Amino acid sequence: MSGLDFDTLVREAREKNDYDQLLGLIPYAKLIGVECLRLGDDLVFRLPASKDTIGNPILPAIHGGVIAGFMEHAAMLHLLMFMGIPHLPKIIDFSIDYLRAGHYRDTFAQCQVWRQGRRVANVAITAWQTTQAEPIATARAHFKVDGP
Amino acid sequence: MSDSVILERAQRFLSALRHCQVLGIAVEAADSHGLTLRLPYSSSIIGNPDTGVIHGGAITTLMDTTCGISTVCALPDFEICPTLDLRIDYMHPAEPHKDVYGFAECYRVTPNIIFTRGFAYQDDPQQPIAHVVGTFMRMGKAAQGGQGLKRDIQGGAA
Secondary structure (H helix, E strand, C coil): CCCCCCHHHHHHHHHHCCCHHHCCCCCCHHHHHCEEEEEECCCEECCCCCCCEECCCCCCCCHHHHHHHHHHHHHHHHHHHCCCCCCCCCCEEEEEEECCCCCCCCCCEEEEEEECCCCCCEEEEECCCCCCCEEEEEEEEEEEECCC | HHHHHHHHHHHHHHHCCCHHHHHHHEEEEEEEEEEEECCCCCCCHHHEEECCCCCCCCCCHHHHHHHHHHHHHHHCCCCCCCEEEEEEEEECCCCHHHHHHHHEEEEEECCCEEEEEEEEEEECCCCEEEEEEEEEEEECCCCCCCCHHHHHHHHCCC
């Protein structure tokens, strides 16, 4: 069933420092425009400002669901990149706190794996726009990581 | 407030949300008890290309929107209610090539906060693919930056 070799793709992406191919595989990530930047040993994800992701037309502000989807996807990729998982992790639950409006501008996200067991991983995700010290949202998620 | 007014407000509210138009989300039903939205299956929202399963992010958007708009079922006037928090528990993955429905209701309304809960399902509401709770903040009528939007959404009923 698994037609895609994520192991190879992840290795290639890391070697070339080019994550476009990996990101391009996931239609939803392409739809909202997720990008991935490598800063030293850190991985930072970027969601470029786009009219198509706006929810609140007055501010205007990015749809909360898109911010959540971006953060969930960041966590999934983070696990793929760092935790040596050869397949896509499966979401178990996701909880997000919205701290500030996500304005019509680029959004960034970074992840922290607090615990990876054999079956389940716990990931915290922070999203910000102006400065990392003032997050627009924090989230945590559990993923199933033991095979498809 | 009559159910037809609630339905109309829910439809106008949804039509103002650009990203929901991109996903093709539509109002399925709305009355004083709650709101149901429909997210059509599409290849552009796939999260796993091997299986064709929809990305959790699209389901989160559906449920954030459903919970957010369900506030019109409980409030006499339209109010902008930003999401404070949202939690989704996945019971099982969505089946590919099938639409997803989201239902939400407000189970407690205070002067400042609205507590909502709901679930996402495909064929059978008794077998949800996800359970959701969301908390929303009431900004109060004085803080409404969007008088124009309020007029648009309430329509002639305002």
